[in-house]
Amino acid sequence: MPQVINVQIDQKIQEKNDLIAGRIRQKRLDLNIPMIDIMGSVGSGKTSVLEYFSREFAKNQKFLVINGDLATDIDAQRISRFGSKCIQINTGRGCHLMAFQIEKALTTINLEKFDFIFVENVGNLICPSSTDVGADKKITVTSVTEGPYVFRKHPVTFRMSDLAILNKVDLASAMDIDVKEIIKGSNELYPQLEVVPTSTKTGEGMEVFAKKIGLSIN
């Protein structure tokens, strides 16, 4: 039965992925380096968040960023301008990063030099939520320009998220979006999920967000 075979292959891939993710987690625990997996739609502001963190909060801490995109190293170039070390992974057709790719990236650097690791996952709200990349937390970056229904339409991602931000609140009135109403709707659907309103342009909410994921603010 082709379908049964497919399920078995998927399970094997998943099991192998989880094994590698466990290795990454153990290595980080030994070195005491936190790691956050940042998920979110194309263009929601994941790279902008990491540019902001690298510009504002990297005085006393060194960030390692692993960027996932189908093609180009644009995001790695953008963030590294602010001093963070970036490793770009091109996934080709892959819609999310996998643990083996992260483990491979980590072998290319001396991990001990870093205080914090960020993974910027491939932009979409579907695939990255189901794959463990060995992070401590999964964070979702959503934005007011995605419209009012994102939280309702993507239950898996928001259930798998430890925290979410609603970014680009500076554009809320132009987009005819009621930020409080969207957060209230999310709270009803996902009572465990905190949603922080942010803008990487004005800086609104960025310190609150940074503190919640354990960055030290300098």
Ligand SMILES: Nc1nc2c(ncn2[C@@H]2O[C@H](COP(=O)(O)OP(=O)(O)OP(=O)(O)O)[C@@H](O)[C@H]2O)c(=O)[nH]1
């Ligand atoms: N007005 C406004 N624009 C923002 C904000 N955050 C990001 N942007 C803009 O939104 C666009 C997309 O931002 P990125 O940071 O590249 O988004 P991304 O999630 O990394 O996108 P992908 O990596 O392609 O999935 C850029 O033009 C940013 O300048 C914000 O808070 N307010």
Ligand SMILES: [Mg+2]
């Ligand atoms: Mg990006």
